Amino acid sequence: xxxxxxxxxxxxxxxxxxxxxxxxxxxxxxxxxxxxxxxxxxxxxxxxxxxxxxxxxxxxxxxxxxxxxxxxxxxxxxxxxxxxxxxxxxxxxxxxxxxxxxxxxxxxxxxxxxxxxxxxxxxxxxxxxxxxxxxxxxxxxxxxxxxxxxxxxxxxxxxxxxxxxxxxxxxxxxxxxxxxxxxxxxxxxxxxxxxxxxxxxxxxxxxxxxxxxxxxxxxxxxxxxxxxxxxxxxxxxxxxxxxxxxxxxxxxxxxxxxxxxxxxxxxxxxxxxxxxxxxxxxxxxxxxxxxxxxxxxxxxxxxxxxxxxxxxxxxxxxxxxxxxxxxxxxxxxxxxxxxxxxxxxxxxxxxxxxxxxxxxxxxxxxxxxxxx
Amino acid sequence: xxxxxxxxxxxxxxxxxxxxxxxxxxxxxxxxxxxxxxxxxxxxxxxxxxxxxxxxxxxxxxxxxxxxxxxxxxxxxxxxxxxxxxxxxxxxxxxxxxxxxxxxxxxxxxxxxxxxxxxxxxxxxxxxxxxxxxxxxxxxxxxxxxxxxxxxxxxxxxxxxxxxxxxxxxxxxxxxxxxxxxxxxxxxxxxxxxxxxxxxxxxxxxxxxxxxxxxxxxxxxxxxxxxxxxxxxxxxxxxxxxxxxxxxxxxxxxxxxxxxxxxxxxxxxxxxxxxxxxxxxxxxxxxxxxxxxxxxxxxxxxxxxxxxxxxxxxxxxxxxxxxxxxxxxxxxxxxxxxxxxxxxxxxxxxxxxxxxxxxxxxxxxxxxxxxxxxxxxxxxxxxxxxxxxxxxxxxxxxxxxxxxxxxxxxxxxxxxxxxxxxxxxxxxxxxxxxxxxxxxxxxxxxxxxxxxxxxxxxxxxxxxxxxxxxxxxxxxxxxxxxxxxxxxxxxxxxxxxxxxxxxxxxxxxxxxxxxxxxxxxxxxxxxxxxxxxxxxxxxxxxxxxxxxxxxxxxxxxxxxxxxxxxxxxxxxxxxxxxxxxxxxxxxxxxxxxxxxxxxxxxxxxx
Numbered sequence: 001x002x003x004x005x006x007x008x009x010x011x012x013x014x015x016x017x018x019x020x021x022x023x024x025x026x027x028x029x030x031x032x033x034x035x036x037x038x039x040x041x042x043x044x045x046x047x048x049x050x051x052x053x054x055x056x057x058x059x060x061x062x063x064x065x066x067x068x069x070x071x072x073x074x075x076x077x078x079x080x081x082x083x084x085x086x087x088x089x090x091x092x093x094x095x096x097x098x099x100x101x102x103x104x105x106x107x108x109x110x111x112x113x114x115x116x117x118x119x120x121x122x123x124x125x126x127x128x129x130x131x132x133x134x135x136x137x138x139x140x141x142x143x144x145x146x147x148x149x150x151x152x153x154x155x156x157x158x159x160x161x162x163x164x165x166x167x168x169x170x171x172x173x174x175x176x177x178x179x180x181x182x183x184x185x186x187x188x189x190x191x192x193x194x195x196x197x198x199x200x201x202x203x204x205x206x207x208x209x210x211x212x213x214x215x216x217x218x219x220x221x222x223x224x225x226x227x228x229x230x231x232x233x234x235x236x237x238x239x240x241x242x243x244x245x246x247x248x249x250x251x252x253x254x255x256x257x258x259x260x261x262x263x264x265x266x267x268x269x270x271x272x273x274x275x276x277x278x279x280x281x282x283x284x285x286x287x288x289x290x291x292x293x294x295x296x297x298x299x300x301x302x303x304x305x306x307x308x309x310x311x312x313x314x315x316x317x318x319x320x321x322x323x324x325x326x327x328x329x330x331x332x333x334x335x336x337x338x339x340x341x342x343x344x345x346x347x348x349x350x351x352x353x354x355x356x357x358x359x360x361x362x363x364x365x366x367x368x369x370x371x372x
Numbered sequence: 373x374x375x376x377x378x379x380x381x382x383x384x385x386x387x388x389x390x391x392x393x394x395x396x397x398x399x400x401x402x403x404x405x406x407x408x409x410x411x412x413x414x415x416x417x418x419x420x421x422x423x424x425x426x427x428x429x430x431x432x433x434x435x436x437x438x439x440x441x442x443x444x445x446x447x448x449x450x451x452x453x454x455x456x457x458x459x460x461x462x463x464x465x466x467x468x469x470x471x472x473x474x475x476x477x478x479x480x481x482x483x484x485x486x487x488x489x490x491x492x493x494x495x496x497x498x499x500x501x502x503x504x505x506x507x508x509x510x511x512x513x514x515x516x517x518x519x520x521x522x523x524x525x526x527x528x529x530x531x532x533x534x535x536x537x538x539x540x541x542x543x544x545x546x547x548x549x550x551x552x553x554x555x556x557x558x559x560x561x562x563x564x565x566x567x568x569x570x571x572x573x574x575x576x577x578x579x580x581x582x583x584x585x586x587x588x589x590x591x592x593x594x595x596x597x598x599x600x601x602x603x604x605x606x607x608x609x610x611x612x613x614x615x616x617x618x619x620x621x622x623x624x625x626x627x628x629x630x631x632x633x634x635x636x637x638x639x640x641x642x643x644x645x646x647x648x649x650x651x652x653x654x655x656x657x658x659x660x661x662x663x664x665x666x667x668x669x670x671x672x673x674x675x676x677x678x679x680x681x682x683x684x685x686x687x688x689x690x691x692x693x694x695x696x697x698x699x700x701x702x703x704x705x706x707x708x709x710x711x712x713x714x715x716x717x718x719x720x721x722x723x724x725x726x727x728x729x730x731x732x733x734x735x736x737x738x739x740x741x742x743x744x745x746x747x748x749x750x751x752x753x754x755x756x757x758x759x760x761x762x763x764x765x766x767x768x769x770x771x772x773x774x775x776x777x778x779x780x781x782x783x784x785x786x787x788x789x790x791x792x793x794x795x796x797x798x799x800x801x802x803x804x805x806x807x808x809x810x811x812x813x814x815x816x817x818x819x820x821x822x823x824x825x826x827x828x829x830x831x832x833x834x835x836x837x838x839x840x841x842x843x844x845x846x847x848x849x850x851x852x853x854x855x856x857x858x859x860x861x862x863x864x865x866x867x868x869x870x871x872x873x874x875x876x877x878x879x880x881x882x883x884x885x886x887x888x889x890x891x892x893x894x895x896x897x898x899x900x901x902x903x904x905x906x907x908x909x910x911x912x913x914x915x916x917x918x919x920x921x922x923x924x925x926x927x928x929x930x931x932x933x934x935x936x937x938x939x940x941x942x943x944x945x946x947x948x949x950x951x952x953x954x955x956x957x958x959x960x961x962x963x964x965x966x967x968x969x970x971x972x973x974x975x976x977x978x
Contacts, residue, residue: 133419140424140431148438172446176439180432187428194421281530283457350454 005314008292011069012157017062019150021050026147026178032121032185036192039121039185067097071235075242078250078271081278083289085152092149094236099142101228106135109217114210122193126207129190130197140183147179160287160294160356246270258303258342273299273308273331273343283349287356290332294356295322297331299343305329307338322359389632396582396631403579410573422498429495430505433488440487444480452476460532464660470524470535477520485513500570511562518554522547537659542599549595553588560584589627596620615651622648638691646684653677671728678721685714715782723775730767734760759819762845807863811846814862823868824848829941833866871940875915878943882920882932882954883966890922893932896961900953901936910949913942918950929966 028046032039049055070093082090128136158164158171197204253269257276267276274297277284288294295318301308308329311319315333328346347355354361417423455473460466488509492502527534528547538546563584564577596619622644630637653676661669738760780787802809824830824840830850831837836858838850848865850858884893901918904910916937923933934954938946958965 129421129424133421133424136424137418137427140427144431144434147435172443176435176442180435180439183428183432183435187425190421190424190428281532285453348454349457350450352450352453 014062014066026182030181030185032189071239074239079275081275089152092145125193159353162357260344285347285351292333296351296355299331302342304341309335399575399578402575406573406575410571426501436491437484437488441480441484474524514558553591556584556588592623642687649680716779723771734764810863811861828872831869879935883929
């Protein structure tokens, strides 16, 4: 996963926009724990800005950019050295668009067919809880998928920042309290809506009419939906195909790598030093899973520096931040393109996020090379 | 059991099996319809407000579980990585690392499960759903536990940390096969009850169970031949019976039992697992401990055998739903006796473990000291050689007494009167056994004082002397240098003269004619002493060189006294050698030993 600083920044920004929207959306739902009326009242502040004008545009752009960059990251991979978190992150990320397509299309249709219908939480909840529970299950699934994806992304970015030491104890509980509260709000508001449906026949009839209208259009839009799904599936397949071709082509060109302590490893042309470590079960710290953010994987290049890929701007920035000495590289960014490379790992394999928050504390420790 | 009842029993068994086969067939035939009904009813009940509520709660549970485990891993991930980065130089180190990995992962899993199930109690679930949720959580627990176990033991991607001797490409396949079989078994165990209770789909449940168990048995059967069939190709080693056959046989047997009788299958599976483990235990233990670890593998092996057997019994009790805690109160006398025998077995296991540990430690030390040569000077190890066998016997007696007493207690026999009786008898015996007690206590102090060790030459009271051959609780056996063996009770040993400690001084006289020149003789002896010190054989036996000086002048004879210091027991050799050299030197000087003849001068009368 090589990458430039710009791509990294754009992906982070788009992700932050998306998660801000999700936070607002879930916070709004959480208010449902108090009452349906308050849920509606807060809608104007929390959710409306995102569904109108600039907010809508920003959201759509961010989603498109984030999705494209995610697929690009898949295609740009060279090996299957993924941590458990990475696999979860990738799977959840790939699951999100198809799950959301139905939600977005349904809401857009509803807005067009009967304006104002989708702007009312009570009516949507009535649909979910009484008329089309399948959508409700889909939404629950989406909440779990999106939130876990966002939480992993947010956490793995924040935990590397020095500020995490001060805000970590506060952010992490919020990270999980929010979806739980939102779901509780969903349940409580849903119960309220069910009661209202049972008691208010006129309201019920109004919703029934609208649902009938929307259902008719939705059936016509099923073609659009399946078309979008197919296009998405094609894109994902393409990304994986590019990835597969890269792996297969690299497979033909093995390279060797030497570590401190006389350890040897076999890799393939173009893999990063870190990927070769992970493929060969060589203990190597990598807090950010090879994203070039944390600097814990850095190595001192003892020989064969010319056989490594040149230092990019992202790597240079990180090396500067952690105060690396000359001759040091990030193992996750330095790709091996020749023989005779020999490196010394600088941090113990068990280095954690604190090594990124305060790089000075870790370099002073004498145990740094014990794990060889 | 006579022939007739045997035949009757077999017929009955066959009839049961036949009925069960018929039922299974019927289940299979009706399963598709049943499943469709179940699906419809589940869908109907899910697609309501109550269903959505249940779904919301499930999502909340998921978040709670993930949050708790996330929090745990925030702290545990670094230590886990540190553990996995540790160098595993031997299988035993890998075992230690694997154990830690397992504990780290299982702790996270248990937190997840506990949080999920605990929070699930707080919600008002629609009917049947709570049971399904708990079953699903348990299924998740079993699946993840299986995965943790497989990834720790087989470590498919980390040959460094693998706990079993399996090659790299094979390990991945073996891990996949084991995981698949375990997952199928878990599905077969947890899903059908949900179908039966939640959706009243008994036939579908039965068919699901049949399918998953059959598939699991098939995987295990094929796996046994695929992974354990190549035991013969091990270089020049004699061919072993391939392990694949007994393993495959066990799989088939358990599957057959399950086909015939549902409840008995769990016990059969446990028995099969115990047998398989017992078959492989020797190899496993020696894989970790090797032959050069002394008695350790033997202890581990016997303990492991006991633990496996007891765990099997416990698991069988659980599988049969035997309420162990309340068993003692409300069952027949035979079961009670059986339980008590089980208690005795546990006690025997404990005693056996302690005994093997003590014995192997003692034997190991003894073997390292080796047999003591009585002609060598005794050193500190001979003291151990004295004390260790004593310790061994004492431990054995003590353990046996404790075991007998506690077994009697476990069997429900009142031992208080026994102990009291032993007390009274003890007083009576005590008077009679005064001398015995005195001997034993005196012996302890002799040993504590380090007064003598095996192989030393001692003299005790009453002219008893000899080399210590054997030390027992009550007496010491002394071999006199002429052969007889003294058995001296410690009480009668008295003050001990130990002639085998540190050094001895030997002196001998040299009578020479009166007209020899004393200074010349002294120098000659000193030179011999220096020569002997240089000698390769005699030199090390001398702590101080030989010296001699004029000691006395008698009429017609000058007596020189020689002296040297040597390690105990060596003085005789040194003295003989010294005399030999002195004699040769004197002959060379032309000096003869004083002959003892007196010269009588007679006054000649004429």
